[in-house]
Amino acid sequence: MSGRRHAECGTPEPGAWADTLDRVTFPVVGMVGGGQLARMTHEAGIPLGIRFKLLSDTPQDSAAQVAGEVVVGDYRDLETLRAFARGCDVITFDHEHVPTEHLRALEADGIPVRPGPDALVHAQDKGVMRARLTEIGAPCPRHRLVADPADVTAFAAEGDGFPVVLKTVRGGYDGKGVWVVRSEADAAEPFRAGVPVLAEEMVPFRRELAANIVRSPHGQAVAYPVVESRQVDGVCDTVIAPAPGLSEELSGQAQELALRIADELGVVGHLAVELFETEDGRVLVNELAMRPHNSGHWTMDGAVTSQFANHVRAVLDLPLGDPRPRAPWTVMCNVLGGDYPDMYAAYLHCMARDPQLKIHMYGKDVKPGRKVGHVNTYGDDLDAVLERARHAAGYLRGTITE
Amino acid sequence: MSGRRHAECGTPEPGAWADTLDRVTFPVVGMVGGGQLARMTHEAGIPLGIRFKLLSDTPQDSAAQVAGEVVVGDYRDLETLRAFARGCDVITFDHEHVPTEHLRALEADGIPVRPGPDALVHAQDKGVMRARLTEIGAPCPRHRLVADPADVTAFAAEGDGFPVVLKTVRGGYDGKGVWVVRSEADAAEPFRAGVPVLAEEMVPFRRELAANIVRSPHGQAVAYPVVESRQVDGVCDTVIAPAPGLSEELSGQAQELALRIADELGVVGHLAVELFETEDGRVLVNELAMRPHNSGHWTMDGAVTSQFANHVRAVLDLPLGDPRPRAPWTVMCNVLGGDYPDMYAAYLHCMARDPQLKIHMYGKDVKPGRKVGHVNTYGDDLDAVLERARHAAGYLRGTITE
Numbered sequence: 001m002s003g004r005r006h007a008e009c010g011t012p013e014p015g016a017w018a019d020t021l022d023r024v025t026f027p028v029v030g031m032v033g034g035g036q037l038a039r040m041t042h043e044a045g046i047p048l049g050i051r052f053k054l055l056s057d058t059p060q061d062s063a064a065q066v067a068g069e070v071v072v073g074d075y076r077d078l079e080t081l082r083a084f085a086r087g088c089d090v091i092t093f094d095h096e097h098v099p100t101e102h103l104r105a106l107e108a109d110g111i112p113v114r115p116g117p118d119a120l121v122h123a124q125d126k127g128v129m130r131a132r133l134t135e136i137g138a139p140c141p142r143h144r145l146v147a148d149p150a151d152v153t154a155f156a157a158e159g160d161g162f163p164v165v166l167k168t169v170r171g172g173y174d175g176k177g178v179w180v181v182r183s184e185a186d187a188a189e190p191f192r193a194g195v196p197v198l199a200e201e202m203v204p205f206r207r208e209l210a211a212n213i214v215r216s217p218h219g220q221a222v223a224y225p226v227v228e229s230r231q232v233d234g235v236c237d238t239v240i241a242p243a244p245g246l247s248e249e250l251s252g253q254a255q256e257l258a259l260r261i262a263d264e265l266g267v268v269g270h271l272a273v274e275l276f277e278t279e280d281g282r283v284l285v286n287e288l289a290m291r292p293h294n295s296g297h298w299t300m301d302g303a304v305t306s307q308f309a310n311h312v313r314a315v316l317d318l319p320l321g322d323p324r325p326r327a328p329w330t331v332m333c334n335v336l337g338g339d340y341p342d343m344y345a346a347y348l349h350c351m352a353r354d355p356q357l358k359i360h361m362y363g364k365d366v367k368p369g370r371k372v373g374h375v376n377t378y379g380d381d382l383d384a385v386l387e388r389a390r391h392a393a394g395y396l397r398g399t400i401t402e
Numbered sequence: 403m404s405g406r407r408h409a410e411c412g413t414p415e416p417g418a419w420a421d422t423l424d425r426v427t428f429p430v431v432g433m434v435g436g437g438q439l440a441r442m443t444h445e446a447g448i449p450l451g452i453r454f455k456l457l458s459d460t461p462q463d464s465a466a467q468v469a470g471e472v473v474v475g476d477y478r479d480l481e482t483l484r485a486f487a488r489g490c491d492v493i494t495f496d497h498e499h500v501p502t503e504h505l506r507a508l509e510a511d512g513i514p515v516r517p518g519p520d521a522l523v524h525a526q527d528k529g530v531m532r533a534r535l536t537e538i539g540a541p542c543p544r545h546r547l548v549a550d551p552a553d554v555t556a557f558a559a560e561g562d563g564f565p566v567v568l569k570t571v572r573g574g575y576d577g578k579g580v581w582v583v584r585s586e587a588d589a590a591e592p593f594r595a596g597v598p599v600l601a602e603e604m605v606p607f608r609r610e611l612a613a614n615i616v617r618s619p620h621g622q623a624v625a626y627p628v629v630e631s632r633q634v635d636g637v638c639d640t641v642i643a644p645a646p647g648l649s650e651e652l653s654g655q656a657q658e659l660a661l662r663i664a665d666e667l668g669v670v671g672h673l674a675v676e677l678f679e680t681e682d683g684r685v686l687v688n689e690l691a692m693r694p695h696n697s698g699h700w701t702m703d704g705a706v707t708s709q710f711a712n713h714v715r716a717v718l719d720l721p722l723g724d725p726r727p728r729a730p731w732t733v734m735c736n737v738l739g740g741d742y743p744d745m746y747a748a749y750l751h752c753m754a755r756d757p758q759l760k761i762h763m764y765g766k767d768v769k770p771g772r773k774v775g776h777v778n779t780y781g782d783d784l785d786a787v788l789e790r791a792r793h794a795a796g797y798l799r800g801t802i803t804e
Contacts, residue, residue, distance in 0.1 A: 025744045026765075039448065046445045046468050047702075049763025049775065066448050068468045186536070304758050319753035326728060342427045344451070351721035356706050363428075371659025373451065 025097040026050050027316055030085060033076050033094025034061025036362035037292045037308075037373070040300070041094070042067045044308035050316070057082045062362045063094070075189070078102050085111045092269060092315045093291055096123045112313040114217070114268040115290045122265050123290040126198050127169040135157035136264045138257060139284050141165075141276070142201040149187040155199040163202045168195040178234070203284055205276035209243050210295035214310040214320055216271050221262060222244035222310065222323040223255040224303060229295050235371070238389070239332040240327060241298045244382060246277075249275065254283050270311040272296060294334070294371075299323070301358040302330025303336045327378035329385045335373040337366040340398030343373070350375075357392050415753040428452050429530045429718055432487060434477050435496025436463025438764035438773070439694045439710075442702070443496070444469045446710035452718070457486045464764045465496070480504050487513045487763070494671060494717045495693055498525045516619070516670040517692045517735070524667050525692040528600050529571040538666045540659060541686050543678070544603040547571075550590040557601040565604045570597040580636070605686055607678035611645050612697035613660035616672050616712040616722055621663060624712065624725040625657040626705060631676070631697050637773070640791070641734040643700045643727060646784060648679075656685050672713040674698060696736070696773075703760040703778040704732025727781035735795035737775040739768040742800030745775070752777075752794045759794050 026049050031038045034056030042063055045052045055071050056064040064070045073080040075098050082105070085091050090112045103117035115123075122129040130143045142159050146152050146166070156162045168177045168190060180202065181187045190197045208229045213220040225242035243251070258273040272293035274286040296307035305313075305321025313320050335343070343366060350357055354377070361373035373396070377388040394400035426453050426482040436458030444465055447454045452618040458466040458474050466472045475482035478534050479501050492514045505519035508732070517525075524531040544561050548554050548568070558564045570579040570592060582604065583589045594598045610631045627644035639739045646655070660675040674695035676688040698709035707715075707723025715722050737745070745768060752759055754786045756779070763775035775798070796802035 025746045026763075027746070042468075043445055043448045046441065047760070047762040048749075049761075049765050051467070064470070065453070066444075068470065068472075070464070070470075224487070255493045313753070320757065322757040322758075344427045344429070347450075347720055351715070351723070355722065355724040356724075359451075360449040361428075363451050372798055379431070 010081075024367070027089035027313060028053055029312060030055065030088030031063070031089045031094055031096070032081070032084075032091065032098055034058070034063040034070075035094045036062045036364070038063035038094035039066055039362060040297075040360070041092075041311060044306055045312045048309075048312060050312070053079070053084070053088055059294065062364055065363045075101075078105055081106060082109060085109065089113055090315050092311070093120075096120060096290065100124070101152060112217075112315075116266065116268065118282060119266045119268070120290055123288050125169050126167050126287075127196055129288055130198060130200075132265065133261070136260070138261055139282060141203045141286075142282050144200060145169075146197050146199040148191060149184045150182065152187040152199055153184045159201050165200040165202050166190040167198045168193060169198050170195055175296075176234075203276045204279050205284075206279050207243075207277050208286065208318045209246070209254060209275040209277050209283065210239070210253040211273045211275060212270065212293065212296045212299075212307060213258045213262055213273075213308065214261075214314050214323070215262040215267050216320060217268050217317045219263075220320055221259050222272055222305075222320045223259060224296065224299060224307070224323045225325055226251045226254045226275075227295055227298065233369075235336070235369070236294045236334055238386075239295050239298050240382070240386070241244040241302055241330045241332075250277070250283060251283065257283065257285070261285075269314045270296065270307050294374075297360070297374050298330045298332040298376055300328060300360065302332075302378050328380050329382045330376060330378040331382075331385045331389040332374055332376050333389040334371050335361070335375060335393050335396045336362075336368040337368050337372050338397040338399060339368065340364045343396050346396045346398075350395055354388050354392060357388065359392070359396075408774060409715065412697070429491035430455055430489060431714060432457065432490030432493045433465070433496055434483070434486075434493060434500055436460070436465040436472075437496045438464045438766070440465035440496035441468055441764060442699075442708075442762070443494075443694060443710045443713060446708055447714045450714060450716070451713075455490055457483070457731045464766055467765045471736055478504075480507055483508060487511065492516055492717050494713070495522075498522060498692065502526070503577060514619075514717075518668065518670065521668045521670070522692055525690050528537075528569050528570050528689075529598055531547050532600060532602075532689055534667065538662070540663055541610055541684060542665065543567075543605045543686050545600060546741075548599050548601040551586045554583065554589040554601055555567060555586045561603050567602040567604050568592040569600045570595055571600050571603065572597055578636075600690060605678045605683050607686075608681050609645075609679050610688065611648070611656060611677040611679050611685065612641070612676045612695070613656040613677060614672065614695065614698045614701075614709060615657070615660045615664055615675075616709065616716050617664040617669050618722060619719045620718040621665075623661050623720055624707075624722045625661060625727045626698065626709070627727055628653045628656045629700065635771075637735055637738070637771070638696045639786070641697050641700050642738075642784070642788070643704055643732045643734075652679070652683065652685060659687070663687075671716045672709050673699065696776075699762070699776050700734040700778055702762065704729060704734075704780050730782050731784045732778060732780040733784075733787045733791040734776050734778050735791040736773050737763070737777060737795050737798045739772040739774050740769050740799040740801060741768075741770065743768045745798050748798045748800075752797055756790050756794060759790065761794070761798075764781070 021246040028051040030053045032055045039062045042052045053069045053181035054067045071084050100117045156164050163182045166179045212224040227241045230238040262271045270292045272289040275283045292307045299306040364372045375392045377385045379385045430453040432455045434457045439466045444454045455471045456469045473486050502519045505515050560564050565584045568581045614626040629643045630645035632640040664673045672694045674691040677685045694709045701708040760778040766774045778792045779787045781787045
């Protein structure tokens with residue numbers, strides 16, 4: 001006779017199951033790239049019971065430290081990619097560097113690639129992106145490809161003159177590959193790499209925003225609240241969700257714009273549309289990223305469903321989760337490497353000072369200026385929420401010592 | 403000249419860091435046992451940037467599927483444990499089955515074991531637990547060790563007679579190792595295993611509660627809201643946080659009791675105190691668990707800091723996180739294996755029906771009655787929150803088909 005009413009909640013003896021990987025019904029998501037985005041995607045995938053396979057450059061990469069199934073290899077090598085993809089139900093990405101022809105080869109092998117090469121090229125090549133956005137009527141800064149410094153002067157003369165923003169069409173991030181030039185003499189450097197160069201007007205913007213959406217293959221899409229993104233030295237420093245004081249009209253326009261871009265370009269997964277809010281109250285597209293994005297890290301603690309969880313659901317064509325915020329304000333501050341290498345010791349102060357603080361570290365060596373983690377705070381009072389996040393990020397970095 | 407204002411939030415090229423494991427400042431947490439509690443502890447540890455090492459019976463165990471550093475070995479073998487512990491800063495547990503003498507040997511080797519053997523024995527041996535709780539004045543059902551069926555009859559006669567609850571002092575879980583006996587003839591079976599048997603009065607209880615607390619080595623402790631735990635067939639089925647209609651007085655008593663037990667027994671980490679709320683409005687201790695516990699799974703989505711995150715913080719002696727709820731009501735329902743093995747296919751319905759649903763699957767084969775996952779729901783209206791969780795758990799199990 002069993003004691004039904006008296007039994008406790010407990011854990012079975014370990015070792016009671018030994019054939020778990022016989023499960024055939026749960027899919028395998030393969031992610032290319034071992035950075036922090038893959039690390040946080042793995043974290044978000046664990047509750048879904050899926051298998052997560054990682055293709056990482058080294059066994060020490062951020063995600064490779066914490067994932068269960070890691071293949072170490074070079075994503076630029078097609079045969080490495082092919083062998084990796086063979087055991088996966090879908091392939092997705094931590095970064096945008098996989099060559100388009102490799103993605104097409106995987107698709108030809110019958111492996112779903114999400115986002116697919118036809119979408120992803122718009123996040124890989126700023127020239128292609130600008131041309132396509134212009135075609136679909138998405139508002140962009142004035143822009144065109146330029147051939148040489150003299151052509152930059154011509155581009156400047158077509159508008160309000162210098163300064164002009166120059167970008168190599170491929171390979172830039174965090175301020176690298178981007179120059180603000182004030183004269184033709186300044187314009188020589190961007191051409192040295194031999195990569196095509198895009199000129200853009202220097203937009204007099206009020207602030208930067210990001211409209212983050214997630215779209216699935218069957219066309220379902222969810223839009224996160226539009227956020228304000230503040231940069232320091234060309235690197236994202238603070239994200240505030242939602243963007244303070246943003247009108248419902250402009251917020252709606254930005255979300256609608258991101259949804260339309262995703263639809264027109266056939267994006268699957270998370271799409272970040274980085275925007276300028278102009279001084280005359282418009283939004284212009286700055287950049288696109290087709291993967292989870294720094295401007296969406298606040299969702300890990302601030303939204304019902306995080307960008308990472310929704311990215312996984314999207315690439316698996318599962319119904320998407322609620323993107324709405326859980327608190328009136330959420331603030332994310334990046335933790336950059338500083339001169340003080342022992343961030344763990346700083347946990348004592350940060351956690352004791354703020355028991356609601358959410359720390360997210362990436363397992364990366366501390367090097368000056370490198371993004372090694374972020375913190376999230378949330379609450380009812382924006383000033384207080386901002387102060388808490390800034391204090392923690394500064395203390396971890398070592399720029400605040402008390 | 404760099405384009406500071408125009409730079410985007412982005413990800414560096416992968417492979418830019420290759421020496422990550424040289425980080426010496428972040429600690430290594432070693433967890434013994436590869437079940438779902440270890441799986442969810444790993445998930446909670448990822449954001450802290452710690453290293454998580456797992457000692458798992460097989461490479462297919464729930465946690466071993468998703469953890470980065472897995473040692474496959476038998477925790478009952480001291481040399482295996484010792485070799486595993488050598489690379490760890492602290493050892494903690496997914497289950498309570500590691501022999502006490504092994505834990506003492508690890509401590510003698512200089513490895514912190516949290517909770518330590520002197521505390522853990524109270525979660526391993528129900529006889530020791532009852533004796534100690536009685537000593538510190540914690541309210542328990544009437545109980546004593548019994549020698550044979552005739553002694554059970556004597557125990558019954560000392561109180562209100564049969565029925566009597568019999569428990570083997572070691573090895574029980576989820577209703578196993580527990581019998582409700584109605585006569586001396588019924589009482590033979592529990593003695594067959596040769597394990598000491600504890601007799602307890604059959605408590606006429608109104609419902610079961612759990613008081614979950616987390617305590618750190620330096621004595622800081624946090625108390626989660628007291629929850630109601632509903633069992634079906636001896637297995638935890640539903641947990642409601644906070645326990646509906648529980649008076650502030652009784653809730654405070656239960657929390658104070660759990661904190662006092664943790665302090666007296668020297669518990670480090672998560673302690674679950676399973677309680678009976680008696681018909682005359684008292685609480686009596688049913689069981690203790692010194693690890694994250696099924697009655698705390700709601701905290702993953704319903705509290706500021708989950709039981710898993712706080713367990714990790716406690717064993718590392720870091721300041722603890724805020725245990726308060728994020729929503730008025732959170733409900734957890736366990737997902738048990740049913741006759742329908744393809745739970746993944748059920749995601750489509752569950753996610754589409756309830757975009758706020760939180761699914762947590764453990765990567766375990768579906769076998770009838772086995773806990774293979776849980777779902778969490780939260781919101782303002784308890785009836786609606788309960789219905790959503792029950793529907794999802796039932797649909798995943800296959801007992802609800804529309």
